[in-house]
Amino acid sequence: MTQPEIIVIGGGIAGTSAAAHLAEHADVLLLEAEPHLGYHSTGRSAAIFIRNYGNEVLRALNAASAPVLQSGAGISDTGLLSPRGELLIASEEDIPELESYAREATGLEHLRPDQAVELVPILRKERIAAAILEPDAQDIDVDRMLQGYVRLLRSRGGKTVTGSRVRGLSRNKGVWQVTTEEGDYSASLIVNAGGAWADQIGELAGAHSVGLTPMRRSAVLLDAPKDYDIEHWPLFASVTESWYAKPDAGKLLVSPADEDPTHPHDAWPDDMVLAEGLYRYEQAVTVPVTRPSHSWAGLRSFTPDRTPVVGFDPAQEGFFWLAGQGGYGVQTAPALAALCAALCRGRAPELNTATVEALSPARFARG
Structure with a gap:
């Protein structure tokens, strides 16, 4: 396998959707510890989109995700929502x-x-x-959503490796070295979409805990x-x-x-x-x-403020957080994936500045 530019750790809906977006402009490798993608929270979701669910930041993410979920844009020929209430x-x-x-x-x-x-x-x-x-609350076809993002990732040249739990992370001369149970990889940028394990992955990288x-x-x-x-x-x-x-x-x-x-x-x-x-x-x-x-x-x-953490770690260069989605991961995935791709490319996000700042991991940095 050629050295990717970006390694995304975690193959739930957050990591898979982000990897699919990132693969449009970069070589991407998606690593998942379990035998298949979406094994943990994604595969056990209540599978419903509730626009008013969550705090002000989450409601902004819900609104930004709604058009993609309604149309299936880029990940499905038809919309991913059906009436429920x-x-x-x-x-x-x-x-x-x-x-x-x-x-x-x-x-x-x-x-x-x-x-x-x-x-x-x-x-x-x-x-x-x-x-x-x-x-307006609607059921989400979570499996079709996840598989749509997988197809999009692969169509853009992205690769996936399952059954490969990360055991070590280190950075040398601007390159991250990733040690897994199945092999070693390297990339200039790491996206930490490790779900419940995200703080452990951050610790391996020497990043500050976000209190998950x-x-x-x-x-x-x-x-x-x-x-x-x-x-x-x-x-x-x-x-x-x-x-x-x-x-x-x-x-x-x-x-x-x-x-x-x-x-x-x-x-x-x-x-x-x-x-x-x-x-x-x-x-x-x-x-x-x-x-x-x-x-x-x-x-x-x-996280302690029940808001996701999305953005570059303030201390560890090339280490990006995409975690803490709580019970909102599926319905906010389209918005957070687009935000991740924009920030990693150095582009202006479509979300407003206040929302982006509210998601930043810098809010948890001590001192």
């Missing part, structure tokens, strides 16, 4: 939180309890004091409630994020919306966490919880 319900004590969410959001519809039950007939009307609907905390998020699949057609139900959830549920291929995906801090690993669900979350969900609906047909967990990695 998001319904948030609140009890009397949760109304302040619902109002706070609504103040910072756009495109919402306020619903009465009976209107919420019309959308999701299994909800307990007596437990709903207020509700809001985001009609991997947090477990669990989910189960339940049989659809008997005598109900759930296909067109919106994602429905407590506004306090104590649980959410979403139709998924004829079944109902239910999550306790857990955020348990942990370490980087191949995550699995905790039975007690699942049981507690399913109990909270069951209190909100009129049907009993059936035995789950499948359960799983993934890791969502957050």
